[in-house]
Amino acid sequence: MADTLTRTFSALADPTRRAMLARLRRGEASVTELAEPFLAQMTLPGVTKHLKVLEKAGLVIKTRDAQWRPCHLNAEPLRDVAEWMDAYREHMEASLDRLGEYLKTVTTHPPKTEP
Amino acid sequence: MADTLTRTFSALADPTRRAMLARLRRGEASVTELAEPFLAQMTLPGVTKHLKVLEKAGLVIKTRDAQWRPCHLNAEPLRDVAEWMDAYREHMEASLDRLGEYLKTVTTHPPKTEP
């Protein structure tokens, strides 16, 4: 279909999927566990579809335990993204400069948690 | 339409658009200059459409100079991506470990050029 980077980026281009990844950061979860926070807005098959996108991108690995499919995070594809972004590091800093020199006095930006 | 992160990720989820960004890393370019490497596979209006996606994501800023529209890179949205990825840094390292300890002996991976 497409190259790894494209698959990874398009998998990440959805708030639901990013939220699912954020959930998996806290540990393994079955499909229903994973789906639970979204069932108000979406049906289970909908969640499964999103999950499949993440799986194809290699961001999620599904194992088997009886009738459950415990899913866990695989951040390996994100390393390719990080590598790709490396080429833009200086441009990011440049855009920072453009935003204002005063930001430079604060040498580090505090880590934030993803919504 | 969608949140910033989603727009950014989906803008990046296309090899042509990533190549356009890579070109802009080397400096400003007009639309035709930007389009030139792709005209074998794509028409100019096609390029314009991609450019508009990048523009809406804020990754490209278009200015005016007579009948030319010089485009330049704006890496600022990428900082949001970098920030988002920060939360997965430890998982990336963990996935590295899982892939095999032998990879750790090769401390650096050779830099690649983006297609």
Added chain:
DNA sequence: CTCGTATTATACCAAGTAGCTAATTAACCG
């Protein structure tokens, strides 16, 4: 084996995206 729960697969629809060609706007140059 049968029932209930967990999960996946199939079929379908609405909406969005990517590409094309052709036509249009905008700005320059003579």
Added chain:
DNA sequence: CGGTTAATTAGCTACTTGGTATAATACGAG
């Protein structure tokens, strides 16, 4: 003004995506 270049818009087709509902499969408990 008329011609040329740069870039965009419009209108079309084909494909993909996100969602639904419904059916099918898999497993554990009785």
